[in-house]
Amino acid sequence: MSRKSDRRTAKQEDTGRVRNRxxxxxxxxxxxxxxxxxxxHITDAYRFREIVGTSKLVPKYCHVFDAPLxxxxxxxxxxxxxxxxxxxxxxxxxxxxxxVDPVFELELTALYPFDTGAFHKRLLAGAFHNEMKKEDFAxxxxxxxxxxxxxxxxxxxxxxxxxxxxxxxxxxxxxFEASSYHGLINDKLQNVYDDRISxxxxxxxxxxxxxxxxxxxxxxxxxLDRSAAAGxxxxxxxxxxADALPYDYVPRMRTDNYTSQIYxxxxxxxxxxxxxxG
Amino acid sequence: VARAKTGAQLVGFVNPTAxxxxxxxxxxxxxxxxxxxxxxxxxxxxEIVGFTSIDVEGFPLIEAKDRAILALNDxxxxxxxxxxxxxFYGALPSFVGALRRNLATYVDLPMLHxxxxxxxxxxxxxxxxxxxxYEHLADYSRTAAENWRDIVVLPxxxxxxxxxxxxxxxWKSGDAQLVRELVLKREGNHLTAQGPQRLIRKMLVPNxxxxxxxxxxxxxxxxxxxxxxLDFEVLAARTTRPKAKDTSKPSANxxxxxxxxxxxxxxxxxxxxxxxxxxxxxxxxxxxFFAKAGEWMLLYDTSVYISDIFLxxxxxxxxxxxxxxxxxxxxxxxxxDREVIAELKxxxxxxxxxxxxxxIDKVRGVLLRKFTSLGKYKASADAFGLLGDLYDASGQRSxxxxxxxxxxxxxxxxxxxxxxxxxxxxxxxxxxxxxxxxDQARLLLEDKGDTVERRRFDLGLLYE
Numbered sequence: 001m002s003r004k005s006d007r008r009t010a011k012q013e014d015t016g017r018v019r020n021r022x023x024x025x026x027x028x029x030x031x032x033x034x035x036x037x038x039x040x041h042i043t044d045a046y047r048f049r050e051i052v053g054t055s056k057l058v059p060k061y062c063h064v065f066d067a068p069l070x071x072x073x074x075x076x077x078x079x080x081x082x083x084x085x086x087x088x089x090x091x092x093x094x095x096x097x098x099x100v101d102p103v104f105e106l107e108l109t110a111l112y113p114f115d116t117g118a119f120h121k122r123l124l125a126g127a128f129h130n131e132m133k134k135e136d137f138a139x140x141x142x143x144x145x146x147x148x149x150x151x152x153x154x155x156x157x158x159x160x161x162x163x164x165x166x167x168x169x170x171x172x173x174x175x176f177e178a179s180s181y182h183g184l185i186n187d188k189l190q191n192v193y194d195d196r197i198s199x200x201x202x203x204x205x206x207x208x209x210x211x212x213x214x215x216x217x218x219x220x221x222x223x224l225d226r227s228a229a230a231g232x233x234x235x236x237x238x239x240x241x242a243d244a245l246p247y248d249y250v251p252r253m254r255t256d257n258y259t260s261q262i263y264x265x266x267x268x269x270x271x272x273x274x275x276x277x278g
Numbered sequence: 279v280a281r282a283k284t285g286a287q288l289v290g291f292v293n294p295t296a297x298x299x300x301x302x303x304x305x306x307x308x309x310x311x312x313x314x315x316x317x318x319x320x321x322x323x324x325e326i327v328g329f330t331s332i333d334v335e336g337f338p339l340i341e342a343k344d345r346a347i348l349a350l351n352d353x354x355x356x357x358x359x360x361x362x363x364x365x366f367y368g369a370l371p372s373f374v375g376a377l378r379r380n381l382a383t384y385v386d387l388p389m390l391h392x393x394x395x396x397x398x399x400x401x402x403x404x405x406x407x408x409x410x411x412y413e414h415l416a417d418y419s420r421t422a423a424e425n426w427r428d429i430v431v432l433p434x435x436x437x438x439x440x441x442x443x444x445x446x447x448x449w450k451s452g453d454a455q456l457v458r459e460l461v462l463k464r465e466g467n468h469l470t471a472q473g474p475q476r477l478i479r480k481m482l483v484p485n486x487x488x489x490x491x492x493x494x495x496x497x498x499x500x501x502x503x504x505x506x507x508l509d510f511e512v513l514a515a516r517t518t519r520p521k522a523k524d525t526s527k528p529s530a531n532x533x534x535x536x537x538x539x540x541x542x543x544x545x546x547x548x549x550x551x552x553x554x555x556x557x558x559x560x561x562x563x564x565x566x567f568f569a570k571a572g573e574w575m576l577l578y579d580t581s582v583y584i585s586d587i588f589l590x591x592x593x594x595x596x597x598x599x600x601x602x603x604x605x606x607x608x609x610x611x612x613x614x615d616r617e618v619i620a621e622l623k624x625x626x627x628x629x630x631x632x633x634x635x636x637x638i639d640k641v642r643g644v645l646l647r648k649f650t651s652l653g654k655y656k657a658s659a660d661a662f663g664l665l666g667d668l669y670d671a672s673g674q675r676s677x678x679x680x681x682x683x684x685x686x687x688x689x690x691x692x693x694x695x696x697x698x699x700x701x702x703x704x705x706x707x708x709x710x711x712x713x714x715x716x717d718q719a720r721l722l723l724e725d726k727g728d729t730v731e732r733r734r735f736d737l738g739l740l741y742e
Contacts, residue, residue, distance in 0.1 A: 045296045046336045093294030093303065093337075212555035220295055221389040221430075224422065226414055229297050230389075234418050241555055244422040246415070247430055249295070249393060260458065261434075268429040268461045273551075 020136040023177035027113075027139055030148040037075030037146075037157055037275055038101040038215055039202060040266070048096045048219075052236040057098070057208040064120045069109075070208060072100070074146040074200035075161055075270075077218065077262045078115065094249050095258055097218040098210065098242075099266065108141035110203040113149055113181060115196045128180050136177055146200045153182060153198075158276050161267060163198055214242040216269055218262050220249035245269060285349035286316055286329050290339040291357050291365050299390060301397075302357035302365055305332070305339060306348070320354040324370050327351075340365055374398060388414040401496075409500030416502075427501045432494070433462040436471050436508075439493045443486060453481055461513065467506050469494075472513040482510060535576070538567030542580060545587075554590045561587065575613075578604040582620055585627065594631040598624055618648045622657055626664055629671070638668050659689035663702065675709055682706045 041057055051057060059068040073079075077097045112119075112134065119134045139145040153169055154160040165185040171178045185198040217240075223233045224246050237244050247261050270276040286306035293300050306316040306329060316329040326348055340359070348355060357367035358377060366376050377394055381403065384391045388411040395403035408431065415423035440446065440457050453476070460473040491508040498506040528537040545560035561584050568577040581604040588597035601624045608617040625641050628634075641661055649658040666681035682705050690699040707719035 044336075045294055049296060093292070212553060212559060215551075215553075221411070221426070222295060222297055222300070222387065222393060224415060224418060225297070225387045225389040227297065227387060237422075238419075241553055243425060244415075244419065245429060246389070246422065246426050248396060248434070249301075261430075264433065264458065264461075265429050268433065269425070271461055271463075272429070 020132075020177065022175055023113075023137050023181065024139050026171075026175050026178045027145060027148050027152060030152045032144050032147050033151050034147060034157055035275060036143065037161070037270070038099045039072040039074060039106075040077045041070075041072050041098040041100065041208075042077060042079040042095050043098075044093050044095060045220075051210070052232055055210050055236065055240055057210065059205055059207070064116055065203075068205065070204045070206070072202040072204070074202060075157065076163075076196075076199045077259070077266045078196045078199035079259075094220040095218075095262060096220070096223075097262055097266065098214055099216045099218070099269070100208070100210070100214050102143075102208075102213050106143070106202075106208070107204050107206040108143075108202055109205050111139045111141045111145050112201045113137055113139065113153075113198065114184070115199055115201055118196065128184070129176065132177065132180065137181065141202070146202075149200065153185060156277075160198075161270070161276060165198065210240040210242070212241065214240045215273075216243035216245050218245040218247060218265055221246035222249060243269075285347040285352075286318075288342045288344070288346045288348065288355065289315075290341045291359070291367070292334055292337045292339060293359055294337075298359055298363055299361055299384065299387070300359050301393070302340065302359050302367070304342075304355045304357050304367065305334065318348070318354050324354055325351050326354050342367075385410070405497055405500055408497055412501045423502075427503075428462060428464050431501065432464075432469065432498070433460060433471075435494055435497055436460060436462060436469075436490065439490050440482070440486075443489070445481075445483075445486070449481060453477075456481070459513075464503075467503050469498075469503075469506060469508045471508065471510045473510070475512045478510050478512050534567040534571035535573050538564040538571060538573065538576065538580075541567065542576075542583070546583075549587060549590075552590075554587050558584065558587045558591070574607065575611075578607045579616070582616075582623060585623060589627055589630055594627050597627045598631075601627065614648075615652060615654070618645060618652065618654065619657060621645055621648075622661055622664070625661075629664060629667060634668060634672065638665065638672075641665050641668070655689050655693060656695070659686045659693075659695075659698070662686040662689070663705075666705065670709065675712065679706065679709050682709070 043051065057070055059070040061067070062069040062071075079095065114137070116134050139149065150157055150160045153165050155166050159165070163185075165182070167186065169178075169182050171182060173179075217237060219233070223230055224244060234244075245265050247258070247265055249258075267276060286308050288304055289307050290305050291302035292305055293302055295301075303317060306318065307314065308316065308329075314331050315334050317332045318326045319328040319330055321327040327350065342365070346355070353369035355367055356370060356373040357365050358373070359365050360380070361383065367373065368376070378398055378400075381391070381394055381398070384394060388407065392404065392407035392411045395407040412423055412427060415426055437457050437460055440460070441454060446454070446457075456474045456477040460471055460477065463470045463472060487508065487510060491506070494508060495506055498504075528540040532540065541560045541564035545557045545564060548554075548557040548560060561580055565577055565580050565584075568574075568580060581600045585597040585600040585604075588594070588600065601620050605617060605620040605624070608614075608620055622641075622645055625637060625645065628637055641664055645661050646658060646665075649655075649661055662681050662685035666678045666686060669675070669678035669681060682702055687699065687702050687706070690702055703722055707723050710716070710719035710722065
């Protein structure tokens with residue numbers, strides 16, 4: 001039995017259907033080119049307080065996968081769609097975004113080319129065949145996969161960051177998953193969902209130590225104020241050797257205020273660091 | 279989003295930052311129906327345009343005394359948690375009045391004071407608050423202050439100013455989006471706003487630039503950028519490509535020497551990015567490979583390099599320990615060049631640790647003689663610099679000035695080492711300023727018209 005077919009039978013779905021690996025194989029066959037981006041992890045103030053105490057990101061129980069998981073997104077400061085409510089605490093409140101660049105290999109357990117929370121909520125249903133499952137789009141869980149995917153479907157990290165996919169990609173007519181994914185990221189579904197449709201999602205089941213692997217933390221500016229609580233945050237940022245990127249937090253209850261502000265801050269930071277070219 | 283035309287009842291507030299004082303988010307429910315928590319969606323005129331369900335898991339609910347019922351098109355509710363941890367809330371006019379009355383009490387929290395001033399749209403208060411916030415952040419970290427100014431505050435101000443230009447009223451909504459894509463690059467006191475071609479070439483006209491710059495200058499002075507200048511350019515692809523990151527683990531089929539060298543290279547890249555702990559880990563791994571490969575010289579050279587990391591991590595004793603290991607090896611192997619460099623680094627580390635005893639005699643009497651006899655000019659310049667630092671630290675400013683000006687600077691000039699030259703000029707200027715010789719300091723820094731950023735930075739400090 002070939003190695004490829006070994007992998008094909010490796011994971012059975014709960015329906016009994018064998019996981020389809022065509023999309024993964026399509027991406028795997030691509031060449032690595034272009035640069036890499038840091039990973040992002042967004043949290044809220046209360047979970048941030050725990051993180052300040054431990055200097056670690058710790059997996060939390062995930063309803064979609066029924067397991068404790070630690071989520072990252074590739075490059076973009078995206079957050080996962082909450083399955084019960086329209087808005088999660090993260091998106092409505094003061095989000096805090098870690099930009100991490102693992103020095104040593106991160107123990108990734110899964111990698112998807114979109115927000116699985118949105119898939120689970122069937123927000124992406126219009127783009128996919130009913131029989132397609134999120135697992136059909138799982139990619140090899142390593143840091144080469146995002147670069148291959150970006151090269152194939154976006155052409156550059158700059159275009160990926162700005163959610164500007166390639167209008168055309170050479171896809172075999174029988175690669176339905178690749179066609180669907182290309183259709184999804186090019187479809188103007190913005191009225192239903194936003195550019196998180198193409199944010200690459202990474203999972204880990206291990207704790208992630210922030211010290212030495214954190215480039216920057218984007219956080220509300222009053223976390224760096226002259227108060228006792230802020231003093232702890234400042235000490236934490238020094239401890240993990242991260243740049244502080246404070247943003248202006250004025251709660252106007254328009255969630256896009258923060259997300260667009262953070263997107264812009266992270267983009268400027270990447271430009272300054274030479275990770276994006278413009 | 280809008281669930282119903284009936285009202286929603288205020289049940290309490292969530293403090294999104296967990297800090298006190300802080301803005302609060304009012305939380306509602308639809309009467310007795312279900313356990314769903316809601317937040318108001320606010321329209322352009324400050325009216326409620328809907329309620330959105332919200333997950334408040336993990337956020338303690340601060341109870342509201344007055345359980346008001348609000349409906350669509352009612353004025354939205356605003357809330358703030360004061361010093362005494364009591365929420366005050368109301369529709370915008372009364373809320374703004376209360377915030378304005380209390381504004382002065384938040385002045386010791388510069389970031390919050392700025393948030394409130396921004397919320398109140400009080401331009402004078404914002405300008406003052408920006409300056410205090412910048413100084414406060416600079417006390418914590420100059421990098422954080424500059425990042426905040428360059429990446430957060432100034433681009434947002436430029437965007438706001440552009441969107442307030444009378445011309446902007448004629449733009450389509452998609453055009454306004456282009457303004458949000460604008461980023462800012464700073465070199466010294468000069469700002470370059472980079473944006474999409476359509477924005478820079480079509481939407482803005484040359485006459486707009488001085489108007490935008492003049493408006494921006496109201497703010498930039500308080501942010502450590504006096505006499506700021508501004509221009510605009512189309513955001514174009516850069517020529518330098520970022521480093522590839524797919525080499526984080528050296529391939530197993532490399533030799534131990536090669537793997538050590540690769541890790542050392544990666545460590546240096548991390549050192550350049552000031553990620554010292556990461557650099558330390560990689561360098562320690564490199565040491566293991568050099569030891570396996572029997573590459574002793576590389577191993578001890580790496581020890582010397584690790585000592586630099588320890589110094590940056592303020593672990594001076596460990597830095598000295600690494601250097602002493604290397605020094606013993608260099609001595610035994612008669613590697614005199616490396617030996618004296620290690621000795622100089624030990625002296626520098628002792629200076630950083632504040633161990634000054636006998637250090638001046640050691641540097642002057644032993645090291646400088648060795649460097650001169652070995653023809654090590656760069657090391658001599660460094661040693662003269664260290665002597666200058668030692669004299670300065672012990673209050674002997676004239677001797678320090680002599681070391682920097684007569685000894686160290688001429689070597690860097692002769693070697694065309696621009697970077698170290700401007701650093702030394704900066705040190706000399708600082709001493710001159712301390713003695714009240716501002717004009718001489720200015721002449722020194724402006725000499726040759728060098729535009730190295732560091733020199734401009736020093737000039738900026740001089741004018742503060």
